[in-house]
Amino acid sequence: MISAVIVAGGKGKRMGNDINKQYIKIGGKEILARTIETFNAIEDIDEIIVVSPEEEIQYCLDNIINCYGFKKVKKVVKGGKERQNSVYNGLKSCSDNTDIVIIHDGARPFVSKEIILRSINEARENGACAVAVPMKDTVKIVDEKQFVIDTPDRSRLYAVQTPQTFKYEIIVSAHNKALNERIEATDDTKLIECIGGKVKIIEGSYLNIKITTPEDLIFAEAIIKNMK
Ligand SMILES: Nc1ccn([C@@H]2O[C@H](COP(=O)(O)OP(=O)(O)OP(=O)(O)O)[C@@H](O)[C@H]2O)c(=O)n1
Numbered sequence: 001m002i003s004a005v006i007v008a009g010g011k012g013k014r015m016g017n018d019i020n021k022q023y024i025k026i027g028g029k030e031i032l033a034r035t036i037e038t039f040n041a042i043e044d045i046d047e048i049i050v051v052s053p054e055e056e057i058q059y060c061l062d063n064i065i066n067c068y069g070f071k072k073v074k075k076v077v078k079g080g081k082e083r084q085n086s087v088y089n090g091l092k093s094c095s096d097n098t099d100i101v102i103i104h105d106g107a108r109p110f111v112s113k114e115i116i117l118r119s120i121n122e123a124r125e126n127g128a129c130a131v132a133v134p135m136k137d138t139v140k141i142v143d144e145k146q147f148v149i150d151t152p153d154r155s156r157l158y159a160v161q162t163p164q165t166f167k168y169e170i171i172v173s174a175h176n177k178a179l180n181e182r183i184e185a186t187d188d189t190k191l192i193e194c195i196g197g198k199v200k201i202i203e204g205s206y207l208n209i210k211i212t213t214p215e216d217l218i219f220a221e222a223i224i225k226n227m228k
């Protein structure tokens with residue numbers, strides 16, 4: 001059984017908007033609704049778990065899940081302090097017979113069906129898979145005083161996105177270890193690295209942006225205009 005965990009448990013602080021960023025409308029539709037509708041329309045996906053800040057669960061049910069009739073959404077569960085805690089809550093809420101789980105940011109509304117299906121196939125074959133794009137900029141590593149100490153070889157650098165897709169038991173054991181050993185990570189594949197597991201990178205799309213800061217809304221509207 002394939003489950004999707006869509007994390008929308010953050011507060012959108014960098015967006016600095018009155019309403020939480022997942023409920024901002026782009027092209028007339030909420031960011032979170034755009035994200036969920038892609039997953040809801042994929043036949044291979046059996047259930048969707050949405051993670052939300054506790055105080056927004058009812059709002060999410062009324063204004064997104066029930067309003068758009070997203071039938072595959074089985075639960076809206078509360079998030080945690082960090083993204084990692086929210087993912088953990090989502091994983092624990094998946095059905096017992098889940099064998100593949102897709103973890104995706106609610107704030108990435110332009111994910112495509114094709115990328116999701118490719119990530120499922122790779123996870124079945126390799127256990128853990130992340131969608132990423134080659135870095136276009138040169139990256140510098142700096143010291144605490146902002147002086148450059150290294151320039152990594154760009155040909156081996158990827159900017160990692162979601163979906164990140166896993167065999168369920170592998171990602172749960174990685175999260176359990178992280179919890180026990182207080183390991184923190186900003187994405188889930190890092191936790192697989194921490195248990196010595198292998199992560200396959202597959203090439204995604206530069207359009208699969210994470211809507212984080214106000215200028216991302218300008219890019220998002222432009223993407224929608226070009227999709228029409
Ligand atoms: N405690 C958290 C933090 C983040 N997320 C989710 O993880 C995704 C990526 O996080 P980010 O873009 O950083 O969202 P926010 O944490 O909401 O943003 P900010 O850091 O600006 O507050 C988002 O869909 C967000 O809702 C989550 O479920 N729980």
Ligand SMILES: C[C@](O)(CO)[C@H](O)COP(=O)(O)O
Pocket residue numbers: 083105159160161162186187188210212
């Ligand atoms: C998981 C992620 O989207 C991969 O790029 C990213 O690491 C989330 O980071 P954030 O700081 O929670 O936005």
